[in-house]
Amino acid sequence: MRRLEVDGLPAVLAPVSGPTHAGLVFRVGTADEPLARRGITRLVERLVTNGRGGLVGPEHTYFHVQGSAAAITEYLAGVCEALRDPPTQRLAAARERAGRAERDPLPMWRHGARGFGAASYPEWALPGLTEDDLREWITRYFTRENAALWVAGDEVPEGLALDLPSGERRPAPAAATTLPVTPAFFPGETPGVVAWDTVVRRGPHAAVFANVLERRMLDELGGTGRARTEYVIRCDGTARIAAVAEVPPDQQEAALGGLVDVLAAVRAGRIDPDEVAAVVKLTCTGLRESESRGARLPGQAFSLLAGREVQSLEEALAEVRAVTVADVAVVASEAYDSGLLMTPPGGTAGWAGYAAAPAMSETVLAGRTHRGRGNRTIRLISGDEGVSVTGPDVVASVGWESCVAMLAWPDGARHLIGEDAVVARIEPSLFRGADRVVREADARVPQRLRIEMPPRDRDRIPRPEPAPRTGAGRLYATLTVSGLFVLFFVAGAVWALIRLLTGLGDTREDALALAGSLAFGAFCARYCWIAARDLGSLRKGPHHG
Amino acid sequence: MLPAMPPRQPVLDPAAAYPRINALRTALDSGDWPECRSVLDAAEPVERTELTMIAFGETGLETFLRGVLTGDPGDGAAGALLGQHLIGAAWRIRTAARSEQVSRERLAAFTEGLEVAERLLVDAAARSPHDPAIWTARLITARGLRLGRSEARRRYDRLAAIDPHHLPGQWQFLQQLCPKSGGVWALAHTFAGETAAAAPPGSFDPVLVAEAHLEHWLEEHGRSAAAGRRYLSAGPVRDELNEAADRSVRHPAFRRTHGWVRVTSTFAMAFALLDDRPAAAALFTALGDLGSDRPWDYLGDPGPTIVKYRKRAGGGGT
Numbered sequence: 093m094r095r096l097e098v099d100g101l102p103a104v105l106a107p108v109s110g111p112t113h114a115g116l117v118f119r120v121g122t123a124d125e126p127l128a129r130r131g132i133t134r135l136v137e138r139l140v141t142n143g144r145g146g147l148v149g150p151e152h153t154y155f156h157v158q159g160s161a162a163a164i165t166e167y168l169a170g171v172c173e174a175l176r177d178p179p180t181q182r183l184a185a186a187r188e189r190a191g192r193a194e195r196d197p198l199p200m201w202r203h204g205a206r207g208f209g210a211a212s213y214p215e216w217a218l219p220g221l222t223e224d225d226l227r228e229w230i231t232r233y234f235t236r237e238n239a240a241l242w243v244a245g246d247e248v249p250e251g252l253a254l255d256l257p258s259g260e261r262r263p264a265p266a267a268a269t270t271l272p273v274t275p276a277f278f279p280g281e282t283p284g285v286v287a288w289d290t291v292v293r294r295g296p297h298a299a300v301f302a303n304v305l306e307r308r309m310l311d312e313l314g315g316t317g318r319a320r321t322e323y324v325i326r327c328d329g330t331a332r333i334a335a336v337a338e339v340p341p342d343q344q345e346a347a348l349g350g351l352v353d354v355l356a357a358v359r360a361g362r363i364d365p366d367e368v369a370a371v372v373k374l375t376c377t378g379l380r381e382s383e384s385r386g387a388r389l390p391g392q393a394f395s396l397l398a399g400r401e402v403q404s405l406e407e408a409l410a411e412v413r414a415v416t417v418a419d420v421a422v423v424a425s426e427a428y429d430s431g432l433l434m435t436p437p438g439g440t441a442g443w444a445g446y447a448a449a450p451a452m453s454e455t456v457l458a459g460r461t462h463r464g465r466g467n468r469t470i471r472l473i474s475g476d477e478g479v480s481v482t483g484p485d486v487v488a489s490v491g492w493e494s495c496v497a498m499l500a501w502p503d504g505a506r507h508l509i510g511e512d513a514v515v516a517r518i519e520p521s522l523f524r525g526a527d528r529v530v531r532e533a534d535a536r537v538p539q540r541l542r543i544e545m546p547p548r549d550r551d552r553i554p555r556p557e558p559a560p561r562t563g564a565g566r567l568y569a570t571l572t573v574s575g576l577f578v579l580f581f582v583a584g585a586v587w588a589l590i591r592l593l594t595g596l597g598d599t600r601e602d603a604l605a606l607a608g609s610l611a612f613g614a615f616c617a618r619y620c621w622i623a624a625r626d627l628g629s630l631r632k633g634p635h636h637g
Numbered sequence: 638m639l640p641a642m643p644p645r646q647p648v649l650d651p652a653a654a655y656p657r658i659n660a661l662r663t664a665l666d667s668g669d670w671p672e673c674r675s676v677l678d679a680a681e682p683v684e685r686t687e688l689t690m691i692a693f694g695e696t697g698l699e700t701f702l703r704g705v706l707t708g709d710p711g712d713g714a715a716g717a718l719l720g721q722h723l724i725g726a727a728w729r730i731r732t733a734a735r736s737e738q739v740s741r742e743r744l745a746a747f748t749e750g751l752e753v754a755e756r757l758l759v760d761a762a763a764r765s766p767h768d769p770a771i772w773t774a775r776l777i778t779a780r781g782l783r784l785g786r787s788e789a790r791r792r793y794d795r796l797a798a799i800d801p802h803h804l805p806g807q808w809q810f811l812q813q814l815c816p817k818s819g820g821v822w823a824l825a826h827t828f829a830g831e832t833a834a835a836a837p838p839g840s841f842d843p844v845l846v847a848e849a850h851l852e853h854w855l856e857e858h859g860r861s862a863a864a865g866r867r868y869l870s871a872g873p874v875r876d877e878l879n880e881a882a883d884r885s886v887r888h889p890a891f892r893r894t895h896g897w898v899r900v901t902s903t904f905a906m907a908f909a910l911l912d913d914r915p916a917a918a919a920l921f922t923a924l925g926d927l928g929s930d931r932p933w934d935y936l937g938d939p940g941p942t943i944v945k946y947r948k949r950a951g952g953g954g955t
Contacts, residue, residue: 342787343787344785344787345784345785345786345787345788346785346787346788346790346791347787348788349779349784349788349791349792350791352759353759353762353763356759356760356762356763357763357766359763360710360760360763360764362763362764362766442752443751443752443755443756443778443782443784444755444756444759445756445759
């Protein structure tokens with residue numbers, strides 16, 4: 093392996109057994125994207141490559157090509173040219189191609205709606221990104237100073253020119269966290285899926301631990317489902333270890349219990365030496381195989397970009413071989429302590445000692461209150477600090493200063509997303525006089541944070557609902573009292589009717605009494621009926637708020 | 638002349654049948670952990686689990702047992718005892734009433750108490766994954782915390798992999814399969830039947846068949862004695878009960894090891910309720926002066942109830 097410089101870019105070159113390939117790496121990824129620009133790196137990548145060879149990660153984006161020296165030279169020159177002068181006529185097509193990506197909810201719960209957490213969000217901003225936005229993004233990140241090259245082959249292809257605009261090195265974003273306490277949990281949304289992630293110091297110990305964990309999870313599942321773990325290094329010297337288990341939905345509680353037990357076991361230091369030895373052996377085999385294919389080169393190019401020394405195969409092998417059971421146990425304990433667990437939908441892991449990750453705000457911001465239409469239990473509050481939306485046991489507050497994006501619909505709805513991922517939903521249809529809050533939000537939230545959303549279908553616009561029904565006890569009381577009144581008035585009506593028919597008393601008085609009894613009886617009967625209906629629906633099933 | 642003595646009530650304290658219980662109680666009371674361990678270590682697996690379950694009813698053990706665990710976090714016996722003790726403390730908050738009759742505050746405190754127990758047991762199981770007493774305790778917490786049937790099944794499978802004939806755990810899992818814990822009768826009867834069929838002759842396991850039928854009887858027909866008798870004496874149920882008794886209490890290989898009183902007493906109750914007096918009488922005779930709270934407490938105060946049914950069956954005791 094050699095280190096060299098190509099057109100001012102740091103580069104690594106290593107001979108390989110297979111076909112020649114090369115890659116151009118930039119220090120930019122989804123973690124750099126503000127939520128209001130989410131998807132912009134992928135859009136640049138699609139625009140520049142026309143859909144061939146590009147890949148966007150959390151911190152790096154690379155353009156990769158395999159083939160003859162001429163093919164490599166042509167592809168990379170094309171990438172550089174497109175970055176200098178973006179083919180904006182292809183913008184619409186590139187946008188189409190960007191499509192939908194699978195989203196992992198854990199980063200949002202750990203990091204909020206910024207940095208590494210943005211990866212959990214849809215690319216809402218994509219349709220609204222302009223040529224200017226793209227140029228600005230390219231100027232900031234896709235520069236000579238923010239790039240590195242790898243070549244898997246005997247020589248740098250002849251005539252390779254990397255004509256990139258000049259700029260500056262952009263350090264990776266710091267990983268913020270919104271979790272006040274760990275280990276923590278939150279309920280997921282996909283039945284049958286249980287997941288967990290953690291952030292630990294990177295290194296061979298952590299990589300071995302991730303593989304040991306996968307084996308333990310597979311062992312625990314015993315064929316009822318699938319499990320895998322992932323080890324992803326970060327520029328700040330940490331690594332994310334993520335684990336996912338997928339099982340049939342009727343097995344999801346067992347999958348959660350199994351994962352809890354596996355994590356508790358490794359935390360308690362119960363790590364099988366044979367398993368560590370097996371993983372170390374496989375890792376070494378994998379490293380050697382990667383080296384021969386040149387698959388270690390992208391990682392080495394990342395190191396160059398981070399200003400770190402590039403590790404030779406022998407150094408890497410020696411490090412992995414030195415990993416002991418005790419090392420893995422130390423990682424396991426560290427990993428457990430900063431863990432975040434995703435339970436199946438509606439589940440909890442409080443019983444296993446995991447704290448509930450905050451799903452809403454702790455405080456209600458001061459300001460003017462707008463009551464709910466129909467439902468008096470919900471409130472929208474707007475003030476100098478920001479907006480709060482409250483309901484029974486729910487508070488969503490987003491300060492003007494901590495708002496990272498505002499989704500704006502043509503029907504007037506505004507959703508303010510805070511950096512802690514809390515969403516304050518300003519729905520004009522739900523609150524009295526909410527138009528004023530919409531105008532305030534439009535004035536207070538900077539244009540660059542605003543995301544224009546396509547019109548919503550009529551049934552997606554929330555409609556005012558009456559307040560949640562009262563408890564069964566009160567309904568029973570209403571039913572009893574109004575029922576007694578009904579009986580009383582019915583008895584009165586019958587009595588008056590008898591007197592009328594038999595002509596015993598004063599006909600006019602009796603007719604009046606009959607009419608009155610019928611009217612009051614009907615009035616009470618209505619209450620009776622409503623209470624009975626509500627009781628019936630209470631019994632039918634649990635009330636969903 | 639002495640007045641006529643009322644019939645003597647059976648001795649319900651399990652310590653009367655199993656002397657190790659008192660040995661363990663004494664050791665626990667005096668805070669003598671090496672002695673506790675020597676009692677527990679000398680016991681067979683089922684007996685050991687039953688012994689750890691006495692911590693459920695004892696009070697004031699927490700400080701002592703936590704101290705033992707601080708010294709050796711990997712001590713599975715201490716983990717199981719403390720787990721049972723904490724479960725017992727939580728259950729006393731809840732009381733034995735059905736969940737819809739317990740106040741919300743009590744249920745919340747019960748859940749909180751069980752979570753404390755479960756967290757301890759998660760760690761105990763992590764350190765001693767092959768301890769049947771810990772998995773038995775975790776079947777109780779799984780049910781109390783409503784962790785789901787598949788999770789209870791996973792825990793039972795872990796237990797069964799260690800000891801496929803572990804009656805204390807089987808009983809807990811059977812409870813999980815009953816409708817009161819979110820199960821269905823078919824599952825409960827199938828589990829009882831399969832476990833009984835897989836057990837060696839003369840073992841305790843077939844009592845699960847009787848347990849399942851008694852649960853079913855109580856839940857569906859307990860309010861009317863006649864309907865209850867009809868359910869239990871219906872051909873198939875009667876046959877199953879007889880077959881289970883033949884494979885268990887009435888088999889020559891049946892041994893009077895820890896747990897035999899409750900097994901015998903359960904069969905006695907089933908036969909007494911379906912009015913098979915000779916069968917019940919034989920079992921009452923086998924029990925002599927001994928008896929068990931469960932499952933007789935389903936009928937009221939166990940002592941006088943046993944006396945009543947024993948008298949009706951015309952056998953056993955004095």
